[in-house]
Amino acid sequence: MSETIYDVAIIGGGPAGLTAAIYSGRALLKTVVIEKMMTGGQAAITHWVDNYPGFPDGVAGPELMELFEKQARRFDAEIKFATVNKIRPEKEYKVIDLGNETIKTKIVIIATGAQPRKLGVPGEKELLGKGVSYCATCDGAFFRDVEVAVVGGGDSAVKEAIFLTKFASKVYVIHRRDELRAEKITAQEAFENEKIEFVYDTIVEEIVGDMGVKAVKIKNVKDGSVKELPLEGVFMFVGMLPNSDFLEGFIELDKQGYIIADRDTHTGTAGVFAAGDVRKKLSRQIATAVGDGATAAMAAEECIAGHCFIE
Numbered sequence: 066m067s068e069t070i071y072d073v074a075i076i077g078g079g080p081a082g083l084t085a086a087i088y089s090g091r092a093l094l095k096t097v098v099i100e101k102m103m104t105g106g107q108a109a110i111t112h113w114v115d116n117y118p119g120f121p122d123g124v125a126g127p128e129l130m131e132l133f134e135k136q137a138r139r140f141d142a143e144i145k146f147a148t149v150n151k152i153r154p155e156k157e158y159k160v161i162d163l164g165n166e167t168i169k170t171k172i173v174i175i176a177t178g179a180q181p182r183k184l185g186v187p188g189e190k191e192l193l194g195k196g197v198s199y200c201a202t203c204d205g206a207f208f209r210d211v212e213v214a215v216v217g218g219g220d221s222a223v224k225e226a227i228f229l230t231k232f233a234s235k236v237y238v239i240h241r242r243d244e245l246r247a248e249k250i251t252a253q254e255a256f257e258n259e260k261i262e263f264v265y266d267t268i269v270e271e272i273v274g275d276m277g278v279k280a281v282k283i284k285n286v287k288d289g290s291v292k293e294l295p296l297e298g299v300f301m302f303v304g305m306l307p308n309s310d311f312l313e314g315f316i317e318l319d320k321q322g323y324i325i326a327d328r329d330t331h332t333g334t335a336g337v338f339a340a341g342d343v344r345k346k347l348s349r350q351i352a353t354a355v356g357d358g359a360t361a362a363m364a365a366e367e368c369i370a371g372h373c374f375i376e
């Protein structure tokens with residue numbers, strides 16, 4: 066088994082991880098980013114990013130993340146595609162188990178982000194890829210001139226509903242309450258879009274179909290009435306779950322699995338930092354992930370220099 070020693074190992078190659086890599090590489094620390102599948106994280110599957118500073122007209126998510134990666138590579142950050150099984154402390158190092166390889170590192174920055182929460186209704190699993198999707202950017206174009214639904218009332222649901230109107234003839238936004246969680250500016254744009262119809266106070270009980278989605282069975286939570294809404298696609302945006310399973314027993318997580326870290330992103334374990342959506346915090350934006358990534362890398366540099374301060 067081969068073994069390489071790094072100063073900084075960053076787990077996750079989204080906005081937080083790649084920013085940490087830019088700062089760490091630029092500080093001349095031997096840096097590796099370990100990414101499971103594809104760099105860019107959720108931002109790379111976001112059709113359009115309108116609130117990231119420096120792009121006054123907005124920017125496509127995949128394009129923005131390509132720029133992040135290019136910048137990280139310019140500062141010699143290595144990018145390794147592998148899945149982390151476990152991390153364990155060993156003397157002054159942390160040992161990262163990648164299955165067929167182990168990595169030794171002085172510092173670990175965890176930036177594994179979060180993944181879409183499942184709704185957990187009959188038909189969801191069975192019809193995945195046959196009309197059920199968690200990514201409008203990936204699958205939206207398959208739904209030209211047909212009716213689809215988006216489930217959820219947060220920023221993701223409303224933004225992706227707007228995006229889906231480029232293809233679908235109609236987009237229902239099915240939300241369990243009568244008030245959206247999404248930002249007002251995004252909600253306003255959706256209200257003005259004639260192709261979007263909001264279905265409030267309603268939950269999805271079942272996704273109906275066989276070879277493809279044919280309808281959703283919905284229930285009005287106020288009057289208890291149940292009906293089927295015929296459509297061909299259902300996009301779920303009902304929140305996120307942190308990608309932190311592999312960390313259990315290694316660092317402190319909250320009840321939902323988010324990593325608990327201090328103001329400088331240091332977890333309770335010396336030399337282990339947490340950045341971006343996987344961390345317990347108020348706002349989960351590309352801009353705040355970038356802030357976390359930069360903070361983590363700078364605190365890591367201090368830690369290597371012997372000032373490993375935990376608040």
Ligand code: NAP
Pocket residue numbers: 115116184216217218219220221222224240241242245246268302303304305347348349350
């Ligand atoms: P979110 O803000 O947590 O919203 C999840 C939505 O799903 C809520 O409306 C919630 O309803 C609903 N929901 C949760 N569980 C449900 C269930 N079992 N059945 C039905 N509905 C359910 O998640 P998000 O929209 O994915 O956003 C995640 C984070 O990323 C947020 O901080 C968000 O601001 C950020 N984000 C920002 C942007 C941007 O452009 N600025 C874009 C995307 C995401 P309730 O409202 O009733 O709880």
